[in-house]
Amino acid sequence: MGSANGLASAQGEQPLFSFGVISDIQYADIPDGRSFIGVPRYYQHSIHVLQRAVHKWNNHQNLEFAINFGDIVDGFCPKDQSLSAVTKVVNDFGKFKGPIYHMIGNHCLYNLPRDKLLPLLKIPSINSHAYYDFSPCQEYRFVVLDGYDISAIGWPQDHPKTLEALKFLGEKNPNKEKNSPEGLMGFERRFLMFNGAVGKEQLEWLDGVLQDATKVNQKVVVCCHLPLCPGATSKEALLWNYDEVMGVIYRYNCVKICLAGHDHKGGHSIDAHGIHHRVFEAALECPPGTDAFGHIDVYDNRLSLRGTDRMQSTDMCFDCKKA
Numbered sequence: 457m458g459s460a461n462g463l464a465s466a467q468g469e470q471p472l473f474s475f476g477v478i479s480d481i482q483y484a485d486i487p488d489g490r491s492f493i494g495v496p497r498y499y500q501h502s503i504h505v506l507q508r509a510v511h512k513w514n515n516h517q518n519l520e521f522a523i524n525f526g527d528i529v530d531g532f533c534p535k536d537q538s539l540s541a542v543t544k545v546v547n548d549f550g551k552f553k554g555p556i557y558h559m560i561g562n563h564c565l566y567n568l569p570r571d572k573l574l575p576l577l578k579i580p581s582i583n584s585h586a587y588y589d590f591s592p593c594q595e596y597r598f599v600v601l602d603g604y605d606i607s608a609i610g611w612p613q614d615h616p617k618t619l620e621a622l623k624f625l626g627e628k629n630p631n632k633e634k635n636s637p638e639g640l641m642g643f644e645r646r647f648l649m650f651n652g653a654v655g656k657e658q659l660e661w662l663d664g665v666l667q668d669a670t671k672v673n674q675k676v677v678v679c680c681h682l683p684l685c686p687g688a689t690s691k692e693a694l695l696w697n698y699d700e701v702m703g704v705i706y707r708y709n710c711v712k713i714c715l716a717g718h719d720h721k722g723g724h725s726i727d728a729h730g731i732h733h734r735v736f737e738a739a740l741e742c743p744p745g746t747d748a749f750g751h752i753d754v755y756d757n758r759l760s761l762r763g764t765d766r767m768q769s770t771d772m773c774f775d776c777k778k779a
């Protein structure tokens with residue numbers, strides 16, 4: 457974490473553009489609680505973290521857009537309040553004076569099915585898929601992955617993707633409770649119901665996007681609710697087929713940074729190919745009065761995350777000379 461990776465001073469240098477980031481708000485109008493392993497969760501306070509983020513992003517005056525890394529409403533939200541809770545959070549995001557790019561997380565899908573959720577989040581979609589790309593300037597392209605493409609949550613119960621996910625979980629996780637990693641060894645601990653996979657069609661789409669980005673000499677930032685690198689996250693939070701996705705990414709040299717949420721404590725690693733992986737600290741786990749959001753300044757050779765409060769600042773340099 458921090459600038460221990462040979463960052464040259466950014467003083468005086470203007471970023472190409474900047475954007476806001478926040479993850480795992482998991483808002484619900486319910487009393488505070490705890491995660492399965494006992495970490496406090498502040499369901500009502502987390503929307504105030506978002507409100508302060510939007511206020512700060514607007515005051516910055518130079519943010520092109522913001523990205524929400526998923527899980528805007530918690531699974532414990534009473535289901536008759538799911539729509540109003542999602543709408544409330546979307547409306548608060550709407551106060552940002554710029555576009556918001558959303559992605560879906562497991563908690564979003566506990567609350568609403570894809571056909572309801574995606575239009576509310578204005579996620580460009582064909583057949584309820586939630587992957588897309590955008591390019592804020594000639595030099596950069598952002599790829600947003602749908603980590604719950606193959607998943608036991610979010611699709612109708614008899615949907616082929618639900619059936620494929622349940623079959624896969626049945627083969628990989630012998631526990632009756634499919635969210636339990638008990639007895640699973642090493643990276644196999646990711647085979648849990650609250651995770652998912654990127655399907656074949658999406659992998660082919662990703663390959664095409666990276667091929668195109670390479671042709672036009674664009675640097676790519678990959679965003680996904682689920683982390684893609686074991687070095688940046690707990691094993692239990694990894695995308696089921698993170699290795700397949702990284703296999704596609706490694707065919708090219710254009711992906712420089714992968715950003716994610718889901719693992720609430722946050723993390724940072726640089727993989728063997730020099731790609732930075734940054735998992736964001738959750739807004740949900742901020743005790744009242746504290747925050748976790750940030751903005752990222754984008755340069756030719758690095759992304760510099762300026763975190764607020766519990767979100768650690770991180771310099772992610774992919775072509776920097778050692779100081």
Ligand SMILES: Nc1ccn([C@@H]2O[C@H](COP(=O)(O)O)[C@@H](O)[C@H]2O)c(=O)n1
Binds near residue numbers: 492493633635
């Ligand atoms: N080590 C674990 C972690 C989680 N579970 C199950 O997953 C559910 C969701 O976990 P949270 O961290 O979001 O609370 C939890 O309710 C457990 O059913 C588990 O079994 N073992």
Ligand SMILES: O=P(O)(O)OC[C@H](O)CO
Binds near residue numbers: 650690692693
């Ligand atoms: O999305 P949650 O709240 O179920 O939490 C996921 C865990 O952080 C993964 O380790």
